[in-house]
Amino acid sequence: MSNIQNIKQRFGIIGNDSQLNFALEKAIRVAPTEISVLVTGESGVGKEVFPRIIHQLSKRKHGKYIAVNCGAIPEGTIDSELFGHEKGAFTGATQNRSGYFEEANGGTIFLDEVGELPAATQVRLLRVLENGEFLRVGSSKIQKTDVRVVAATNIVMSDAIHKNKFREDLYYRLSTVEINLPPLRKRLDDIHLLFRKFAADFAQKYRMPTVRLDSEAQKLLINQKWSGNVRQLRNIAEQLSVLETERSITPDILNQYLPSSKINLPAIIQNKVDENDFSSEREILYKVLFDMRSDLNDLKKLTQEIMNESELNITKNEHSSLIKKIYGDNDEVDFNFDTNNKNKNVISEKIIKDKFEYAEEVREEETLSIQDKELELIIKALERNNRKRKAAASELGISERTLYRKIKQYNIDL
Secondary structure, eight states, X not given: OHHHHHHHHHHTOOOOOHHHHHXXXXXXXXXXXXXXXXXXXXXXXXXXXXXXXXXXXXXXXXXXXXXXXXXXXXXXXXXXXXXXXXXXXXXXXXXXXXXXXXXXXXSEEEEETGGGOOHHHHHHHHHHHHHSEEEOBTOOOEEEOOOEEEEEESSOHHHXXXXXXXXXXXXXXXXXXXXXXXXXXXXXXXXXXXXXXXXXXXXXXXXXXXXXXXXXXXXXHHTSOOTTHHHHHHHHHHHHHHHOSOSEEOHHHHHTTSSOOOOOOOXXXXXXXXXXXXXXXXXXXXXXXXXXXXXXXXHHXXXXXXXXXXXXXXXXXXXXXXXXXXXXSOTTOOOBOOTTOTTOOBOOHHHHHHHHHHHHHHHHHHOOOHHHHHHHHHHHHHHHTTTOXXXXXXXXXXOHHHHHHHHHHHTOOX
């Protein structure tokens, strides 16, 4: 336990939560090995500290430590950033360039938001983990690197694998040891400790007295959901330190800085959907559009077949059944009977032609723009999640980076 306390002091970790201590103990034990480590947990829990702990306690501590935010690098350039490129490999490649894996040779590379890696890059990364080999973009010469990989993600990897967004074999390569960090709402005894530490740091930084919470404000602080975890708590402590002239914080003052004062309630967990169900509103929309198109094509085909027949020798009852099959119970459908044959009837070609043209008009009117619907869904998701891009992206089933690109594409005002 004394070793854990030393690590906390060295890396500025605050808290005595048992899950946090267990995560630190795993990091300390795995550090001297060459095992790949995957750090998991919600956004804002402090995952970026653990790769530095592992590097500093390993035999590679004198080598380079490179941290890469995979979610912040555009998909078109991420291979070049990680593995380098040759001169002329693409437009703008005016000289050879070493990638992060080449630069970190003999050290540690931290891949943050590894769940955002494109499929092609995942294949390249798997090869590096398996045998230390990689290719620069635009080169056929195999290069070797001796790098220890520590990765982190805030997504549920089992869900990403199930949706074919992340390779299962790569996941098992990365997560030889998995370290999970608890969210702040499960570290109730640490919340006020963290706030006091942040408040003291900001008081020193801005040269002003430290803000303090009264007993009721402390209870209010602990009862928050803290969806942004430690990062959100730190931001609130900084705002209070800078903006409040009163250094004793009451619940009324604190409430002004909190997104919600509601106490945590049990979350409603939806039943697991069948694998044939669609995972997002957008996929449901696509299915509706395709079904509509199929129905209209069937209607057009069936109507055309009727028009090609100059005379249908069927009984009146059969005729009525056919008309209902095409148009439903519609009182506007008329029949023209052949007077030379009382038991037969002939469908007026003019009526069929009129109905066919009407169906075409309906088809044109009901044609929907997928682009418009995509814009509508994005706006709806943003409004439902109070303009929070991460939550909206999760609801839409897309990455935050993709949502950001769509917001710029459609010029959506946040």
